[in-house]
């Protein structure tokens with residue numbers, strides 16, 4: 089298990105030292121995603137302080153951490169949405185920030201804080217996403233239809249996305265992210281606002297996608313869901329990886345939630361300091 093506590097660095101390293109690749113005899117499989125020394129500051133705030141993470145190809149990888157841990161910042165840098173101050177992102181071996189076009193071609197991303205072309209209808213948005221990926225028009229039409237049906241959006245496919253509920257918006261964004269059958273799906277809080285039946289349908293799609301050779305990285309605050317759904321997990325806090333490995337390795341025989349609380353801390357007892365809330 090790759091489990092460790094990392095002392096925060098005051099500033100990013102000047103030059104990233106990447107270990108030399110192993111020789112042909114020791115050639116390891118190329119991971120779906122490899123983050124090395126990833127760093128991002130916003131003014132004086134170090135949001136991500138030198139994250140290293142290896143996501144094996146074919147894994148269902150959970151990323152968990154408390155509010156403000158740096159999950160969204162990490163995933164944004166890992167998917168080409170936010171330029172790192174330092175560090176390297178490799179997607180199936182492609183250096184994402186050296187060749188963003190090649191890297192992004194392999195990725196499907198459901199970002200946090202969705203900014204969609206919401207004056208399009210659901211069908212238009214998913215179609216647009218497919219055409220933008222250079223797909224054949226007939227294939228886009230059939231996949232868009234199938235995805236919207238699978239996500240229970242068929243009846244509202246001609247409605248403007250701006251008029252969708254939060255959960256419907258999440259689902260249509262998911263469809264737009266997956267239509268080109270990427271090798272790596274990166275989903276930031278995909279189940280937030282999504283009803284239980286649709287969430288279960290999305291999980292079933294993702295399980296089959298992983299079964300068919302795809303890789304999923306998903307951030308979530310729902311430990312029970314991550315424990316059941318993912319085979320790997322990384323716990324991040326304060327811009328650092330505290331523990332990473334298979335879910336069984338990280339939780340070590342306990343629930344993931346108990347392990348998470350032990351690693352991250354911060355649990356308070358009841359109304360401690362808020363006794364004024366007692367009404368009788």
Ligand SMILES: Nc1ncnc2c1ncn2[C@@H]1O[C@H](COP(=O)(O)OP(=O)(O)OP(=O)(O)O)[C@@H](O)[C@H]1O
Nearest residue numbers: 130133134135153154155156157158159160161162
């Ligand atoms: N654009 C920004 N400008 C300034 N600070 C930022 C910006 N984006 C993120 N941060 C800060 O970086 C830190 C990490 O934020 P991030 O959104 O990555 O956390 P998170 O783990 O995704 O949190 P949550 O679980 O609450 O969504 C936070 O302290 C946040 O305030």
